[in-house]
Amino acid sequence: AQSVTQPDIHITVSEGASLELRCNYSYGATPYLFWYVQSPGQGLQLLLKYFSGDTLVQGIKGFEAEFKRSQSSFNLRKPSVHWSDAAEYFCAVGPTITSGTYKYIFGTGTRLKVLA
Amino acid sequence: DTEVTQTPKHLVMGMTNKKSLKCEQHMGHRAMYWYKQKAKKPPELMFVYSYEKLSINESVPSRFSPECPNSSLLNLHLHALQPEDSALYLCASSQDWREGGNEQFFGPGTRLTVL
Numbered sequence: 001a002q003s004v005t006q007p008d009i010h011i012t013v014s015e016g017a018s019l020e021l022r023c024n025y026s027y028g029a030t031p032y033l034f035w036y037v038q039s040p041g042q043g044l045q046l047l048l049k050y051f052s053g054d055t056l057v058q059g060i061k062g063f064e065a066e067f068k069r070s071q072s073s074f075n076l077r078k079p080s081v082h083w084s085d086a087a088e089y090f091c092a093v094g095p096t097i098t099s100g101t102y103k104y105i106f107g108t109g110t111r112l113k114v115l116a
Numbered sequence: 117d118t119e120v121t122q123t124p125k126h127l128v129m130g131m132t133n134k135k136s137l138k139c140e141q142h143m144g145h146r147a148m149y150w151y152k153q154k155a156k157k158p159p160e161l162m163f164v165y166s167y168e169k170l171s172i173n174e175s176v177p178s179r180f181s182p183e184c185p186n187s188s189l190l191n192l193h194l195h196a197l198q199p200e201d202s203a204l205y206l207c208a209s210s211q212d213w214r215e216g217g218n219e220q221f222f223g224p225g226t227r228l229t230v231l
Contacts, residue, residue, distance in 0.1 A: 034219060043120070043206055043222035044159070090158055095213060103172075104220065106158035 002027045002096040006089075006107035013081050014115045021076040021110050023091030033074045034092040035065055038109075044090065050074060061085070086114045120223035122207050128229045131197060137226045139190040139207030147171075147213035148190040149220065150182060151206040159206055165190060166213050197230045204228075 005024045013019055025031055032051055036044040048059025055067040065076045074091060088111050094104030120141045129135050139148065147166050151159035164172035165184040179201075181193040190207055204225045210218040 036222075041204070041225070041227065043122075043224045044208075044220075045222070046219050049219055088156075095215075103161060109156070109158055111156075 002093060002105055004091055004093050004105050004107040006091055006110050008110045009108070010111050010113065012113040012115060015083050016080050019076075019078045019081045019085070019112070021089050021091075021112070023074045023076065023107060024072050025074065025091075025093050026072065027093055027096060030069075031074075031093045032095070033065075033067060034094070035059065035063070035074075035076050036090045036092060036106075037061075038088045038090065040087075047076070047089075081112075081114055083114045083116060086112055088112075120207055120209055120221050122205075122223035122226050124226060125224070126227045126229075128231065129194065129197065130231050131199075133197075134193070134195045136194065137192040137205055137207075137228075139192075139223055140188055141209040141221070142188055143209060143221065144187075145209035145211055145221070146187060147210045147218070148184060149208040149210075149213070150190070150192050151208065152201075153204040153206055153225070155203075163192075164213050171213065194228075197228075199230050202228055202230045 003026045007022050034049045035047040038044045047063045048057045050057045050067045057065050063078050067074050088109045090109050091107040123138045150162040153159045161174050162176045163182045168184045179196045183191040206225045207223040208220040210220045
């Protein structure tokens with residue numbers, strides 16, 4: 001069955017430090033992968049996406065992600081975190097087909113806290 | 117315009133009330149979605165409309181009734197809700213839900229509280 005795993009529920013980093021958020025997926029074919037960010041009480045904003053081609057993807061707000069097929073991973077990185085990056089981050093795969101139904105599958109999210 | 121708008125931002129209702137949530141997009145997207153999100157959880161898909169037709173209903177209770185009056189609008193009618201239905205309700209849209217690469221654009225959500 002298709003799934004998305006974000007192993008870290010919470011991550012705390014100091015402002016200016018580097019960041020890596022982990023995402024592992026389980027999907028039979030080449031996945032369509034997304035990273036979204038959600039500030040408290042707000043909707044989700046797309047940071048970046050991977051469909052094919054270059055495995056290192058650049059996104060908005062200085063984020064990048066690398067697709068590694070051998071590790072079934074799509075980790076999100078940022079070289080220097082800003083206090084405004086504190087938010088919930090969701091990795092997603094989609095659409096996948098489960099019993100004839102197309103679905104977007106979201107990971108459980110990683111909450112990022114940034115220390116001043 | 118790459119924005120999905122939702123009204124109202126907040127809604128408090130009793131279990132006997134009838135209310136509606138509204139969602140609008142002007143990006144020409146043909147797929148629109150309703151998600152429910154509980155605190156500290158990922159969004160859960162409720163409904164998908166594709167070309168104004170209901171394509172997916174994720175076994176949502178009938179007290180939630182979606183409606184897509186036209187390609188830009190999506191409503192969620194609420195009736196006889198339960199306190200456990202309190203959540204953030206997110207609307208999203210994409211070019212076409214069957215296309216793998218179509219990113220979803222999310223609205224800011226409606227925070228619903230059922231008393």
